[in-house]
Amino acid sequence: MNTPNAEIVVDVAAIRHNVRRLREWVGPDVQMMTVVKGDGYGHGMLDAARAAVAAGADWLGVATYDEALTLRAHGYTGRLLCWLGVPGQDVVPLVDADVDVTAYSVAELDVIRAAAREAGVPARVQLKIDTGLSRGGATAADWPGLVAAAREAEVAGEVRVTGIWSHLVASDDPGHPANDLQEKAFLDALAIADAAGLQPEVRHLANSAAAVLRPSMRFDLVRCGIASYGLDPAPGVTPAELDLVPAMTARAHLAMVKRIEAGAGVSYGHLWVADAPTTLGLVPAGYADGVPRHGSNVLEIAVAGERHPLRGRVCMDQVVIDLGPESSARAGDLAVLFGPGSQGEPTATEWAEACGTINYEIVTRIGGRFARTVVDSAPEGQA
Structure with a gap:
């Protein structure tokens, strides 16, 4: 497959x-x-x-x-x-x-x-x-x-x-x-x-x-x-000892990695322009898949446990992240849009706060052309 x-x-x-x-x-x-x-x-x-x-x-x-x-x-x-x-x-x-x-x-x-x-x-x-x-x-x-x-x-x-x-x-x-x-x-x-x-x-x-x-x-x-x-029903108020665990991770494989020079604008309208040489990663998910357009220039996505800022506008099918000037990332590497946060990735609640919305909207809208994979990290009845 x-x-x-x-x-x-x-x-x-x-x-x-x-x-x-x-x-x-x-x-x-x-x-x-x-x-x-x-x-x-x-x-x-x-x-x-x-x-x-x-x-x-x-x-x-x-x-x-x-x-x-x-x-x-x-x-x-x-x-x-x-x-x-x-x-x-x-x-x-x-x-x-x-x-x-x-x-x-x-x-x-x-x-x-x-x-x-x-x-x-x-x-x-x-x-x-x-x-x-x-x-x-x-x-x-x-x-x-x-x-x-x-x-x-x-x-x-x-x-x-x-x-x-x-x-x-x-x-x-x-x-x-x-x-x-x-x-x-x-x-x-x-x-x-x-x-x-x-x-x-x-x-x-x-x-x-x-x-x-x-x-x-x-x-x-x-x-x-x-x-x-597993999402916080009252951010900032819910007791930590409730110990909720987010059940959803949204991720994609980088479609492309490329170098740009200082002065290069990124995505529609050039909302962001590089002030120094850097490396960009192309993430194949966009607003048709539920990535909020309000996340343009404000969201973060993790690669290899390190968060990277989304640069420029969210497009219909893709977004661009700034991997930094010394990045060793390659096309095909996994990019985590959001998840439990246990491996350094953003959470749905953090995405919601960045976009001025609620975590409900983030998880219910994400989808589109995403495949859904169901896993069970613990034996039935033990988690």
């Missing part, structure tokens, strides 16, 4: 390690949902799901209906929550597949009820309350109506309300006032649901950062996404 220009290497042992560490951190009384949406945050949904389940995840979480049905089609039979449908989508296959579906409104609940009648089995439904993100979920004004309709559907035998949940605005900033306000709003919503007679299996509010930093938000279950892949 031909050597790929560039590849993403995913270590499933790291995912298992992270899920286990998160379970230990939140304690035995809290269930763990590993979120595998967005193709497992770019790591591969099916491989990430298998690793999470092997590490003891109680639930998996996805956004879209297709993601949920793909997991079922590939043999996952455990608890599975899906939360983002649009009008006109067929909910019957989800009810048939025993997927927990989320209702944001009475209209959405009515669609789920109809699907349950068609399927001939009660639908597992979770209700989402908007506690301040102003995204998906019922507003505080609409919540009592949704709760009442859900209880009516339960009495009719059409649904089982299995969960009540919400999502946070600023959990990565522990001092942000929205955290206290959202926790109170969630408690108020739970009280309304309880008064209506709903008895959900799980109540959940915490994402990765809140699961780690705010015990009062853990309730019955935490939803851990980015932390499951």
Whole structure:
């Protein structure tokens, strides 16, 4: 098989390690949902799901209906929550597949009820309350109506309300006032649901950062996404002893190495001009593959454990790095765009900080023409 220009290497042992560490951190009384949406945050949904389940995840979480049905089609039979449908989508296959579906409104609940009648089995439904993100979920004004309709559907035998949940605005900033306000709003919503007679299996509010930093938000279950892949959910705040291990390494083989003289400009627009002779390395990955164009002139890439600055604009298919005047690098040498950082290479979080974004975006966007290689650095069950 031909050597790929560039590849993403995913270590499933790291995912298992992270899920286990998160379970230990939140304690035995809290269930763990590993979120595998967005193709497992770019790591591969099916491989990430298998690793999470092997590490003891109680639930998996996805956004879209297709993601949920793909997991079922590939043999996952455990608890599975899906939360983002649009009008006109067929909910019957989800009810048939025993997927927990989320209702944001009475209209959405009515669609789920109809699907349950068609399927001939009660639908597992979770209700989402908007506690301040102003995204998906019922507003505080609409919540009592949704709760009442859900209880009516339960009495009719059409649904089982299995969960009540919400999502946070600023959990990565522990001092942000929205955290206290959202926790109170969630408690108020739970009280309304309880008064209506709903008895959900799980109540959940915490994402990765809140699961780690705010015990009062853990309730019955935490939803851990980015932390499951070893990436810092709250840079500068996450305790080091959590010991997360990044699971993804993005790397490529240098396509060319060449000498340039002082005064030579590099890449489109000549954003960078050499002030002395140096050696350049051509890395065959660009913005079509998810390398951020905002990384022009600011990112670093490692060769042989030494970091080198990216020079000039990020192109569609390639970037150029400055290897220095005395470099002995050759075409074909491995260039590590980002990885765990254990061998001197940049991390996805460092790339994100350089580009003014978040590590989520770095790992979910990288791909394009990268090959994906899955490795297991430890025997199953030991990492």
